[in-house]
Amino acid sequence: MRARLLALCLAALVFGMPGQVRADAVDDAFARGNELARAGDWAAAIEEYEQARKLLPGRSALLSYNLGTAYAHVGETGLATFHLRRAVQRDAEPSDEIVEAARRNLGILQRRAELDAASAGAQISPPESWWDRVGVALAAQGMGWLTLVCGWMAVLLLVVRTLRTRAGKGAPAANALALVLGAIFLLGGSVHALAAWSDEGAPRAIALDTKLEVREGPGKHRKISFVLQGGSRVRVVDTSPGWSKIRLDGGLVGWVPERAVGRLDARTATTAAAAPKPGAE
């Protein structure tokens, strides 16, 4: 009995320790990053934050925000934009303060990128318009649930109306409500399907390199079509081994190395890990 208890304790120690150790390592790396950031050593802070990010099994809005802000301080507009956008994603569960601060920093980065692009003659995605936000909202889960609920409510009301009519009672309110809900279901469902399918077929991504050479085909021997400013919003419309075909909102398309764009729908920000470290040049 005693031996069995000992074995159980040992097993708990063996299987339970790595998670705990990893959690501590994440917090330690994050704390070291904060300390270095406070001291103004942003490049070293980024290394610590990246270490924490690699060890973190899930998402953290706080880590993404701090990492993005650190990249912004060293002038890595693309990586900064990518991590700040990840910080405000619902999956990362950001607090209101983080969302507010991240949006502010994203605004500064956008302005900085526009000026860089204008002075270097690089292409850049246009500022996010209300139409982009509508697109995101239409593709969101909430819209999917709304359309489904409306559709099934309309079905329910039709059943009620039939029963009341059979019982010799009118149901004008049920008729009107069923019509409205049916219309929401049909229209909302159609646009939700279009937006969601579009997002899935051409996922959103961010140009990570400060200046990204976009080529006519997948391969370094292909001619450069245009130069894209880091931080630009793009959609990945096709892939080839090691290369991604991207499309800007304006319709410009071209191929870039796969590691040069960070997909916003990724469960973890693995793409950014392959990006060059700041201060490496």
Added chain:
Amino acid sequence: MRRRSVLIGLLAGGATLATSAVAWAGPTKVEVQLGNPRTQVGQGVYVQVVVTAEGDGELSEPEFPELDGVQIVEQGTSFQSSMSFGTGQRMTRSVNKTFEYLLIPQKPGKFELGVTVSVGGKKIRPKRVPVLEVGGEAAVVAPEEAQADARPTSSDAEVFLWPTVDADVVYVGQPVLFQFEIWERTNADVQLRTMPSFDDFWVEELEAGRRRRDMVAGVPYRVHPLLERVLFPQKAGKLTIGGGEVLVTPHGGLGLLRPRRRRAPYQVPGKPIAIEVRPLPAEGQPPGFAANNVGKFAINSAVDRTKVEQGEGLTLTLTIEGTGNMRLVEPAEWPELSGLRRYDPTVDFKLTVSGGEVGGTRTYEFLLVAEGAGTIEIPPHSLVYFDPDTEEYVVAKSDPIRIEVEGDPNAAPTADADLEETNTEDESELLADIFEADALSRSNPEPAWLTRSRWLTGAAGVPATIGAGLAVRAIHQRITGDEASQRRAAQAAKRREAIERARGALASGDGFHGALAGLLQDVAVDRAGPEGVGLPRARLLDLLRERGVAGVEVEKLRELLDTCDAARFGAGGSDEGSRRELFHAAQALIESSAWKGGHG
């Protein structure tokens, strides 16, 4: 089976024999054949190195000893191979490879051509080493004083190189147009082997002219323009432009009567020329003057718009036009801009040659961002240059530009600065700070329950359910019928019953007229609709007319009803015949289309 094994054995033996001959087996010979053992400086001589070997393996290219003063030009390689079977049934492969070179001596002397060839890793030398004897004198070409736009005067040479400049005395930085041509009147191929050298010059390349014909002392020549360059001297003194050289390969004769004689190519050197470059005058030279600002220039500035909002960007274009070194011309330091942030410009330039003058345009495009509000002036931009014609330093200036900036109350206050270096720092200060926490907040989001396929299933369920409901209802109606059809069926049954009752009373007459009158009344009320229930007869008949029943039909109904009333309530009785006639008339009326259907 036995024959098959013998065949395999033979094949294996053949393969063994073949593979045994892979290495160089037989004698290897290297022979050097000189086209002409005596020649002159600059006159080319062909040399052939013939390597003969048996077997197979690696065979290197010949290596010449260091021949100081002889240029070696590869001409090509030829290769021959043959197979033979000796008496011992052994296969022998013979290889004969010939390498051809052109030797162009640069100085007189005797040169031993001790060639080495590596065959199968073994170095082989020729049994006889030929010696090339070169006569004449080494071409020591001293630079000549350049003369502007000079023309050749002697027609002694069949081929010569002719460099020309458009000016022989210039200032540092002043452009000189250089042209390099081959003049020839021989049946030969002329190949440029060495380019002229342009040490101490900044060079801009231009497109060379087209081939033409020209005369020298009455002798016609074909003129091939090879190069055209704009040279900008970078230092004062006598600067030399190297002569370059060409290789002339004469064509052989037609060879109709005797074999065509092959003539070796020869080298023709060009003459170097020297131009005098004067230093820029010290008198009146502004401090920090850019040495390449020599020529004649004008500077202009323009903006893409003069009215902007605070925080908005605009483009300032600065254009320098004129003659001179447009690539290296340097405007004065950019003036301080108040209320505008300036970013590094994009620079473009275009070189033109017009009327023998070299010039063009140089364009700077600045991105400016309006930081202040109100009227902002872009001060003049200036360029200091030296005019070689007037031998004076001149300051060219652009006109000032005024911009109206509409204030934005939401614009963040910014310092009046045009330093890009401070830009990032300023914005870094504006960046929201990092957040600190004792422990990192984590989220481990589960994949969303409402996946695409689930949503699709749920959405498709809505129309499917409605469709299924409608289908069930239709089937139910088909089986049980709806209210209207049930009512119509009940009415029809009721009528059938009344008709049968009247028919049954035809013989006796008991209740016949009452049944018939009730039937006709029901038909009338059905046709008139719910409003007809309980109406007096006259009003009911009027209502029937309003409902679109023809007047004749209404009158028939009235007559039938009156007849029934008269029989029921009057004194006169009726016989069976009149009852039968009345029954048929009523039946005809009921079946008439005018009484089909109801209202409401």
